[in-house]
Amino acid sequence: xxxxxxxxxxxxxxxxxFPQLGDDxxxxxxxxDGVTVRLQVAEHHLRPGGTVSGPSMFALADVGMYLAxxxxxxxxxxxxxxxxxxxxxxxxxxxxxxxxxxxxxxxxRVLAVGDAMIYSEGQSAPVARASLTYSIPPS
Amino acid sequence: xxxxxxxxxxxxxxxxxFPQLGDDxxxxxxxxDGVTVRLQVAEHHLRPGGTVSGPSMFALADVGMYLAxxxxxxxxxxxxxxxxxxxxxxxxxxxxxxxxxxxxxxxxRVLAVGDAMIYSEGQSAPVARASLTYSIPPS
Amino acid sequence: xxxxxxxxxxxxxxxxxFPQLGDDxxxxxxxxDGVTVRLQVAEHHLRPGGTVSGPSMFALADVGMYLAxxxxxxxxxxxxxxxxxxxxxxxxxxxxxxxxxxxxxxxxRVLAVGDAMIYSEGQSAPVARASLTYSIPPS
Amino acid sequence: xxxxxxxxxxxxxxxxxFPQLGDDxxxxxxxxDGVTVRLQVAEHHLRPGGTVSGPSMFALADVGMYLAxxxxxxxxxxxxxxxxxxxxxxxxxxxxxxxxxxxxxxxxRVLAVGDAMIYSEGQSAPVARASLTYSIPPS
Numbered sequence: 156x157x158x159x160x161x162x163x164x165x166x167x168x169x170x171x172x173f174p175q176l177g178d179d180x181x182x183x184x185x186x187x188d189g190v191t192v193r194l195q196v197a198e199h200h201l202r203p204g205g206t207v208s209g210p211s212m213f214a215l216a217d218v219g220m221y222l223a224x225x226x227x228x229x230x231x232x233x234x235x236x237x238x239x240x241x242x243x244x245x246x247x248x249x250x251x252x253x254x255x256x257x258x259x260x261x262x263x264r265v266l267a268v269g270d271a272m273i274y275s276e277g278q279s280a281p282v283a284r285a286s287l288t289y290s291i292p293p294s
Numbered sequence: 295x296x297x298x299x300x301x302x303x304x305x306x307x308x309x310x311x312f313p314q315l316g317d318d319x320x321x322x323x324x325x326x327d328g329v330t331v332r333l334q335v336a337e338h339h340l341r342p343g344g345t346v347s348g349p350s351m352f353a354l355a356d357v358g359m360y361l362a363x364x365x366x367x368x369x370x371x372x373x374x375x376x377x378x379x380x381x382x383x384x385x386x387x388x389x390x391x392x393x394x395x396x397x398x399x400x401x402x403r404v405l406a407v408g409d410a411m412i413y414s415e416g417q418s419a420p421v422a423r424a425s426l427t428y429s430i431p432p433s
Numbered sequence: 434x435x436x437x438x439x440x441x442x443x444x445x446x447x448x449x450x451f452p453q454l455g456d457d458x459x460x461x462x463x464x465x466d467g468v469t470v471r472l473q474v475a476e477h478h479l480r481p482g483g484t485v486s487g488p489s490m491f492a493l494a495d496v497g498m499y500l501a502x503x504x505x506x507x508x509x510x511x512x513x514x515x516x517x518x519x520x521x522x523x524x525x526x527x528x529x530x531x532x533x534x535x536x537x538x539x540x541x542r543v544l545a546v547g548d549a550m551i552y553s554e555g556q557s558a559p560v561a562r563a564s565l566t567y568s569i570p571p572s
Numbered sequence: 573x574x575x576x577x578x579x580x581x582x583x584x585x586x587x588x589x590f591p592q593l594g595d596d597x598x599x600x601x602x603x604x605d606g607v608t609v610r611l612q613v614a615e616h617h618l619r620p621g622g623t624v625s626g627p628s629m630f631a632l633a634d635v636g637m638y639l640a641x642x643x644x645x646x647x648x649x650x651x652x653x654x655x656x657x658x659x660x661x662x663x664x665x666x667x668x669x670x671x672x673x674x675x676x677x678x679x680x681r682v683l684a685v686g687d688a689m690i691y692s693e694g695q696s697a698p699v700a701r702a703s704l705t706y707s708i709p710p711s
Binding site for chain 2 (some may be wrong): 447
Binding site (some may be wrong): 450479482488518519521 | 652
């Protein structure tokens with residue numbers, strides 16, 4: 156299935172819909188069933204000690220899955236996050252961006268469900284994983 | 295069981311440990327098994343349309359449970375969030391602070407588990423609920 | 434709000450809808466926002482060592498929340514479990530029934546969300562807690 | 573890393589540890605980071621209408637992840653399930669076995685975290701997915 160929005164259109168959407176996130180997120184890849192998003196880690200994402208904060212990782216997983224849904228259904232309606240279950244498994248590497256791979260498992264009439272895996276750039280062991288559910292408003 | 299830290303000591307801890315959060319969080323009440331924390335909603339918590347963002351609610355639940363654990367074990371060791379499952383149930387009321395009630399269900403040797411309920415101030419129907427798990431480092 | 438089904442009607446529904454569960458579940462109380470259900474612990478619920486198995490506790494939480502929804506909307510349509518996040522916190526007491534208290538937090542047009550707390554009878558510290566989401570089919 | 577138990581040893585463990593499950597589960601494959609387990613669907617797994625029940629799918633995910641941990645650490649200590657978050661996404665196909673693929677994301681000193689994907693045999697769209705956390709007792 157062809158995505159209904161390409162990377163440029165999605166990047167544009169992030170800038171418009173999440174203006175306070177500024178240049179935090181960069182879409183790196185668009186696959187049939189998901190996207191790869193980079194969090195350009197900056198001072199305001201960090202906890203004392205220099206690790207990326209939990210809310211920043213939550214935001215990354217949420218944005219990544221949101222974009223995977225938009226790529227498939229187009230910007231016609233706003234999906235709403237209804238559940239996120241996130242496991243924090245390892246301390247992110249200091250000074251490294253985070254890379255998030257999302258994968259849609261279901262895109263139904265009213266619900267979308269998917270997973271996000273978050274890595275410190277260049278590492279193979281995941282930092283966090285999340286499963287997310289979205290409610291799709293009637294069109 | 296007497297809390298090992300009082301509201302002033304906890305508030306102090308938030309200011310020190312989460313400096314970038316500034317005056318976002320105010321501890322309102324301390325009970326034996328939990329705390330009540332207010333998110334003073336400001337511009338940077340909002341999504342377009344004026345609702346509080348998901349990551350801001352995640353941060354509120356996380357801080358609230360963290361403080362409930364600290365109040366019980368004291369500032370001797372840093373608990374680490376290992377899982378958060380959050381349900382977003384209703385749109386927060388515009389222009390209202392969020393009130394988060396946390397409740398510890400288990401404080402074991404290595405794991406702590408609890409719930410957070412989040413309300414728009416003055417409303418009885420919850421906006422979000424979360425369950426959170428923390429790993430307690432060996433002391 | 435008056436429940437649309439009483440305890441006898443709900444008990445009847447369990448017998449019909451979950452016939453293989455036999456006399457496992459007894460509805461003890463019906464409140465406006467939830468039900469109390471007893472699992473009559475029997476040999477087939479146990480793991481070696483004598484504790485109630487995880488799937489049995491999952492079934493208890495699921496049945497308890499399902500009944501809370503039915504009590505409110507009536508037996509007009511079959512809600513479908515879409516998510517369950519369950520925390521196992523303590524070993525159930527040997528030889529004791531399990532008591533499950535469910536509470537509906539949201540009963541929307543398409544989704545219902547609630548919590549279940551599970552106790553060994555006569556104990557105040559919970560054995561498990563779960564949050565559950567159901568999809569409500571269009572009527 | 574070489575598994576510490578092979579398929580025969582794991583299958584033996586299931587028969588001993590979960591005797592009431594009888595021949596329900598068959599281990600089909602053992603990979604470095606997970607196992608593939610088949611649920612041989614029988615009458616007692618079904619809900620009225622012929623679909624596999626939620627508790628049966630929960631048990632499948634739990635057994636599959638448990639075996640993935642055992643294969644790695646050996647039968648020296650009993651891991652305990654502390655959390656399971658499961659999404660039910662599609663109705664299982666009638667008359668088909670369920671195939672569960674588990675993948676360990678973290679095997680730490682005190683916690684193990686992994687995912688399970690459940691499919692109806694011969695279908696590519698998943699029926700359910702789960703993330704599970706286990707506490708590893710001190711050895």
